[in-house]
Amino acid sequence: MERTIEGIKDDPIWNPPAKVFSYLYKGKVVYYIPQRCCDIPSILMDGECNIICSPDGGISGTGDGKCPDFFTSRSNEKLIWEDLRM
Structure with missing residues (x-):
């Protein structure tokens, strides 16, 4: 996940800012x-x-329809990272 986050940091700031x-x-x-x-x-x-x-x-x-139950089945949410660049 660190590599994914580093890739996001290399992009211009997303609108809204990226979160994982x-x-x-x-x-x-x-x-x-x-x-x-x-x-997107x-x-x-x-x-x-x-x-x-x-x-x-x-x-x-x-989305792509491959995981239609994600929002109703997910649990234990944790914010791992948030892009705080201005």
């Missing part, structure tokens, strides 16, 4: 990066930082 959350989902720790703007989808990654799905965002606003 961890959750328990289907018995495993996952990392969620909310959509950053307009038609969110990203859900497993503990190895492999992309699982895009729960929301994108052109339809509903």
Whole structure:
């Protein structure tokens, strides 16, 4: 996850600023990066930082449809990192 965060830091500041959350989902720790703007989808990654799905965002606003139960099934939210650059 550190490499992913460092990659975000190399980008211009997102609007809204980037955040990374961890959750328990289907018995495993996952990392969620909310959509950053307009038609850009969110990203859900497993503990190895492999992309699982895009729960929301994108052109339809509903992600890629590969994990439609994420928002109702997730638990144990923790804010892992927030981009505080101005």
